[in-house]
Amino acid sequence: MSDSGAVLPWLVIRQDDNGNHYRVGRYATRDEAQKMADSLDSRGHEQRYWVERIGQTAS
Secondary structure (H helix, E strand, C coil): CCHHHCCCCEEEEEECCCCCEEEEEEECCHHHHHHHHHHHHCCCCCCEEEEEECCCCCC
């Protein structure tokens, strides 16, 4: 399988202070995505970050 066919089912989602949601990145593993979300969240901005699997809805 080539890199262009890589499966990246985990998303990091950002919610800004206006309630808008944005995809920040896609990752191969939940652990990898969670590390990125934690890193971004630790910066202390008013945005919120979380991890979702593609096809999963936000709660």
